Amino acid sequence: MRPMTKKNKIAAVALSATLLAAGGGAAYAYWSTTGSGGGAAAASAGTTVSTITIDASFEAGITPGGYKDIAFTGTNPNSSSTTVTLDAAVVSASGTCDAKWFAASVPNTVTTLAAGETKSLGSGKLTFTDDPSVNQNACKGATITIAVTSH
Numbered sequence: 001m002r003p004m005t006k007k008n009k010i011a012a013v014a015l016s017a018t019l020l021a022a023g024g025g026a027a028y029a030y031w032s033t034t035g036s037g038g039g040a041a042a043a044s045a046g047t048t049v050s051t052i053t054i055d056a057s058f059e060a061g062i063t064p065g066g067y068k069d070i071a072f073t074g075t076n077p078n079s080s081s082t083t084v085t086l087d088a089a090v091v092s093a094s095g096t097c098d099a100k101w102f103a104a105s106v107p108n109t110v111t112t113l114a115a116g117e118t119k120s121l122g123s124g125k126l127t128f129t130d131d132p133s134v135n136q137n138a139c140k141g142a143t144i145t146i147a148v149t150s151h
């Protein structure tokens with residue numbers, strides 16, 4: 001076997017380095033072009049969500065056979081927006097005034113309340129049915145209350 005010259009040794013080292021780089025590059029390209037992945041995160045569990053407040057207001061002085069407009073207002077105390085749809089209104093009356101003589105309607109709308117916002121949710125009607133067969137004097141001065149459900 002013939003001894004290697006300095007020039008041949010440099011050529012052999014350069015060829016080895018080239019082959020190693022080419023092979024390493026191919027392996028890198030192979031591994032970097034395959035695979036899959038994904039991720040997930042849960043919403044903050046420490047956030048407390050407060051109930052929105054819905055107010056129903058109407059003028060005093062309703063009489064049998066009459067009605068009053070109801071103004072519905074919503075307040076969102078939370079740090080994010082929410083939507084509100086009123087479902088139903090239930091009327092109650094103080095004393096011996098019979099709540100079944102009253103009916104209340106709610107608006108059929110979806111309203112978005114921004115964070116910290118108070119705004120109108122629409123209007124409805126409170127009606128007082130006139131029942132001529134019964135003395136309805138028990139409702140004079142009675143407090144009429146409207147409870148509203150929503151989603």
